[in-house]
Amino acid sequence: MSTAAVAEHGTSHDDHGGGHGHTSTGLSNNKLAMWLFLGSECLLFGGLISTYMLYRGRHVKGPGPDQVFSIPYTSVSSFVLLMSSLTMVLAVAEAQKRNIDKAKLWMTVTAVLGATFVGGQVFEFTEFYRKGLGYTTSLFGSSFYTLTGFHGVHVTVGIIMLMATVGMLKSNKVPGDKAEVIELVGLYWHFVDIVWILIFTLVYLIPA
Amino acid sequence: MAIIEQPRTNVALPAGTGAPALVTPKEAKGMFARPVEPKGWRDWVFTVDHKKIGIMYGVVAFVFFIVGGLEAMLIRLQLAAPNGKVLSAEQYNQMFTMHATTMVFLFVMPMASAFANYFVPLQIGARDVAFPRINAFGLWTFVAGAIFVNLSWFLGGGADGGWFMYAPNSTKMFSPGHGVDFWAFGLQITGIASLTGAINLIVTCINMRAPGMSLFKMPIFTWMIMVVQFLLVFAMPVITVALFLLSFSRGFGGAFFDVKQGADPLLWQHLFWIFGHPEVYILVLPSFGIVSEVLPVFSRKPLFGYKFVAISGAAIGFVGWGVWAHHMFASGLGPISVLVFSMATMMIAVPTGVKIINWTLTMWGGKLRFTTAMLFAIGLIVEFTIGGLSGVTHAVAPSDTQQTDTYYIVAHFHYVLFGGAIFGLFSGFYYWWPKVFGRLLNERWGKANFWLMVIGMNLTFGPMHIVGLQGQPRRMYRYDESNVHARFWNAISTVGAFVLALGILCFIVNVVITHRSKNPAVKAPLDPWDARSLEWMTSNPPPAHNFDAIPTVHELDEFFHRKYAVDHETDEIKQIATAEQIMAEQMAHAEKDIHLPSPSYWPLVVSLSLPIIGFGVIYSHILIAVGALVTILGLFGWSMEPSVATKDDYEPPAPTDDAIKELTA
Numbered sequence: 001m002s003t004a005a006v007a008e009h010g011t012s013h014d015d016h017g018g019g020h021g022h023t024s025t026g027l028s029n030n031k032l033a034m035w036l037f038l039g040s041e042c043l044l045f046g047g048l049i050s051t052y053m054l055y056r057g058r059h060v061k062g063p064g065p066d067q068v069f070s071i072p073y074t075s076v077s078s079f080v081l082l083m084s085s086l087t088m089v090l091a092v093a094e095a096q097k098r099n100i101d102k103a104k105l106w107m108t109v110t111a112v113l114g115a116t117f118v119g120g121q122v123f124e125f126t127e128f129y130r131k132g133l134g135y136t137t138s139l140f141g142s143s144f145y146t147l148t149g150f151h152g153v154h155v156t157v158g159i160i161m162l163m164a165t166v167g168m169l170k171s172n173k174v175p176g177d178k179a180e181v182i183e184l185v186g187l188y189w190h191f192v193d194i195v196w197i198l199i200f201t202l203v204y205l206i207p208a
Numbered sequence: 209m210a211i212i213e214q215p216r217t218n219v220a221l222p223a224g225t226g227a228p229a230l231v232t233p234k235e236a237k238g239m240f241a242r243p244v245e246p247k248g249w250r251d252w253v254f255t256v257d258h259k260k261i262g263i264m265y266g267v268v269a270f271v272f273f274i275v276g277g278l279e280a281m282l283i284r285l286q287l288a289a290p291n292g293k294v295l296s297a298e299q300y301n302q303m304f305t306m307h308a309t310t311m312v313f314l315f316v317m318p319m320a321s322a323f324a325n326y327f328v329p330l331q332i333g334a335r336d337v338a339f340p341r342i343n344a345f346g347l348w349t350f351v352a353g354a355i356f357v358n359l360s361w362f363l364g365g366g367a368d369g370g371w372f373m374y375a376p377n378s379t380k381m382f383s384p385g386h387g388v389d390f391w392a393f394g395l396q397i398t399g400i401a402s403l404t405g406a407i408n409l410i411v412t413c414i415n416m417r418a419p420g421m422s423l424f425k426m427p428i429f430t431w432m433i434m435v436v437q438f439l440l441v442f443a444m445p446v447i448t449v450a451l452f453l454l455s456f457s458r459g460f461g462g463a464f465f466d467v468k469q470g471a472d473p474l475l476w477q478h479l480f481w482i483f484g485h486p487e488v489y490i491l492v493l494p495s496f497g498i499v500s501e502v503l504p505v506f507s508r509k510p511l512f513g514y515k516f517v518a519i520s521g522a523a524i525g526f527v528g529w530g531v532w533a534h535h536m537f538a539s540g541l542g543p544i545s546v547l548v549f550s551m552a553t554m555m556i557a558v559p560t561g562v563k564i565i566n567w568t569l570t571m572w573g574g575k576l577r578f579t580t581a582m583l584f585a586i587g588l589i590v591e592f593t594i595g596g597l598s599g600v601t602h603a604v605a606p607s608d609t610q611q612t613d614t615y616y617i618v619a620h621f622h623y624v625l626f627g628g629a630i631f632g633l634f635s636g637f638y639y640w641w642p643k644v645f646g647r648l649l650n651e652r653w654g655k656a657n658f659w660l661m662v663i664g665m666n667l668t669f670g671p672m673h674i675v676g677l678q679g680q681p682r683r684m685y686r687y688d689e690s691n692v693h694a695r696f697w698n699a700i701s702t703v704g705a706f707v708l709a710l711g712i713l714c715f716i717v718n719v720v721i722t723h724r725s726k727n728p729a730v731k732a733p734l735d736p737w738d739a740r741s742l743e744w745m746t747s748n749p750p751p752a753h754n755f756d757a758i759p760t761v762h763e764l765d766e767f768f769h770r771k772y773a774v775d776h777e778t779d780e781i782k783q784i785a786t787a788e789q790i791m792a793e794q795m796a797h798a799e800k801d802i803h804l805p806s807p808s809y810w811p812l813v814v815s816l817s818l819p820i821i822g823f824g825v826i827y828s829h830i831l832i833a834v835g836a837l838v839t840i841l842g843l844f845g846w847s848m849e850p851s852v853a854t855k856d857d858y859e860p861p862a863p864t865d866d867a868i869k870e871l872t873a
């Protein structure tokens with residue numbers, strides 16, 4: 001359900017009549033909407049994480065977390081994702097200095113790092129599957145794949161948003177304030193990263 | 209599929225000037241042209257005007273009110289006499305599930321959206337909502353989801369797990385048909401509509417207020433709507449999670465509710481009610497907002513303790529998050545949790561009581577006018593209070609343990625939902641009909657409508673308290689003739705339901721005769737009720753741009769303060785201007801250059817892609833990919849399209865400003 005809404009706020013410019021500086025509070029409509037959306041997303045992930053935590057250690061068959069997780073591997077991919085937040089910050093900074101070309105470059109780097117993370121996740125999932133953890137195997141399997149899958153989909157949506165923005169900047173089809181569009185994509189991207197830090201800590205690092 | 213439209217600016221371009229230099233829509237978009245100024249039905253389908261969207265929300269919601277009402281009538285017919293043969297047990301299960309789902313998600317919520325969409329921008333002096341296309345998207349997504357849920361009737365039977373659809377009872381093992389799948393995905397779709405609508409309206413309330421309108425000068429209806437939207441933003445994602453878990457369990461064999469695998473059946477209950485309790489405030493607060501507008505107008509007094517009402521609304525919204533488990537007292541939560549939730553529940557009665565007192569004191573000493581709108585508002589106070597009192601008895605956990613899953617509960621929530629939410633909405637129909645359609649609904653039919661509904665609802669739901677306390681279980685599909693009490697009171701309930709239906713029929717008749725009537729008296733004057741808030745400071749119905757000049761606000765109840773002032777010598781309130789004079793004043797200062805957002809195809813495209821994904825989840829996974837592709841393409845088209853159409857969207861292209869300047873110079 002989030003997909004539609006994200007791309008919506010990330011790239012649309014509907015704030016007619018109340019553009020920048022004309023709103024009652026001075027905040028931009030798009031940014032306010034993005035913050036509200038992210039607030040809503042907090043509860044989405046809150047629900048999924050709670051489900052995982054409730055079912056921790058309750059599986060009755062199949063491998064458990066300690067039998068499938070490879071902490072060094074996932075640490076590396078988490079690091080990659082964290083770095084992508086850094087490059088996103090750089091992209092936003094360049095955009096605010098009106099260096100749109102450099103911003104496009106950093107956004108591309110961010111997308112590549114994000115794609116590396118998603119690729120790593122796909123590889124990890126196939127590994128787990130080989131070790132006997134299917135989606136239906138156990139409560140652990142179902143809740144783990146659902147939680148991390150949702151996160152993976154969010155990263156993927158973020159990558160699409162980044163690439164779409166880069167493409168639209170190239171062909172000059174971004175209506176409205178370019179720097180703000182980049183900032184909005186950035187907000188979403190950082191949010192998804194923060195969620196991963198939570199997931200990585202709660203799911204991988206704290207032993208069941 | 210270029211759609212040929214006339215340019216908006218009718219300046220004839222002499223051949224050879226300007227025109228060739230402009231790009232054609234094809235070149236500009238590489239896709240089909242935008243519906244810039246559509247006519248007829250296309251004017252409605254592609255519109256982004258909050259007023260048209262509000263009306264369409266209302267029409268669709270009312271259709272579902274009738275659907276849900278017919279389902280209720282079938283339930284009551286089945287229970288009219290012992291050993292009912294109208295419905296089989298399976299059909300009965302589907303009927304009450306779909307009745308409740310339809311009433312809650314497809315009638316009350318969207319009807320509140322109808323009012324919110326139409327009146328929030330008008331009440332805060334805005335030209336539209338913050339994101340007009342998201343607004344259109346919300347409408348069509350709701351329509352798509354609503355139809356999707358109801359398609360299950362034709363594709364193997366409706367959902368049958370009760371409106372809260374407890375898992376594991378709703379998993380494949382116990383409900384093998386597709387009903388629950390349609391239900392889960394359909395509500396997922398309407399949830400997207402609610403979420404996007406909520407974000408849109410919050411941004412509108414926060415950012416689009418007319419100059420001078422601080423938060424505490426916002427009309428109370430808008431206040432209540434804002435609280436509701438905050439509840440939606442945070443409640444929808446929780447039900448989203450629950451619905452995903454259910455869908456994944458049913459569709460892909462997820463283990464979430466498989467008790468053999470160690471699953472906890474309380475997981476669903478917690479998720480559902482964390483959403484579900486805020487949801488009941490989502491249903492009732494818009495109606496509270498409506499009556500808080502209606503009572504002052506027809507009492508000729510300001511709302512008593514406006515700030516209290518606003519803040520207690522917010523307080524209800526806040527405390528509403530802490531009481532979900534009072535729906536689960538009988539599920540074995542443990543004594544401490546039960547105690548905590550019991551206390552929290554009693555606490556929430558306080559802000560609700562504050563409202564009832566405020567309304568009563570608003571009427572106290574006022575010059576009351578008993579119009580139909582006012583009667584419905586008073587009806588709400590009375591019936592909701594009855595429902596609230598039986599509600600407090602469930603807050604006492606030991607008492608609730610006796611009542612839970614009996615008809616006592618059914619009685620309680622119909623008093624608060626029918627007596628609260630529905631009465632408020634009807635009050636709003638009568639109060640705002642002249643604003644929306646420029647015609648006054650007939651008062652005689654209105655009074656018949658009101659009295660039949662009041663009598664009907666008390667006859668229907670009143671006896672349910674009695675049979676409930678005598679132990680008649682909820683969701684019971686028939687009973688045998690040996691139970692004399694049950695026979696008597698159930699028969700009364702069914703009679704009551706028909707009286708109620710007659711009342712609603714009066715409303716429909718009223719609408720038809722009002723709109724058929726050629727009598728000039730049905731035409732609404734500019735300010736038919738001597739109203740107080742901004743939405744009345746424009747024509748009936750308002751022009752597309754709402755206000756000729758955006759008013760500057762100095763007071764709460766701005767319109768009232770422009771009409772009346774205190775005469776310092778006599779200390780009396782005197783009229784200083786008529787509504788007509790205020791309108792004329794506005795027109796004199798009309799703003800010239802108003803850019804309204806333009807219609808668009810994209811919201812519709814994206815909305816329609818969602819049920820495709822839904823069919824994919826249920827029947828064939830290939831369709832998921834097809835639907836997702838359409839979604840993504842739609843979003844691309846959308847994000848590249850500016851909110852306000854550019855000149856080259858017109859066919860032939862509208863002349864540029866320079867060209868016009870040249871020509872008019």
Ligand code: HEM
Pocket residue numbers: 276277280281283284304305307308311312316369370371372618621622625626629630668682683684685705708
């Ligand atoms: C038109 C008048 C209505 C009548 C005659 C009516 C009648 C009924 C009856 C008899 C039941 C109990 C079914 C059972 O437990 O076996 C029921 C259930 C229910 N009704 Fe209504 N109702 C009406 C309107 C509404 C409205 C307006 C709403 C909500 C806004 C509503 C919400 C519900 C809910 C939530 C349930 C519980 C269903 C469940 O057990 O899952 N009803 N209704």
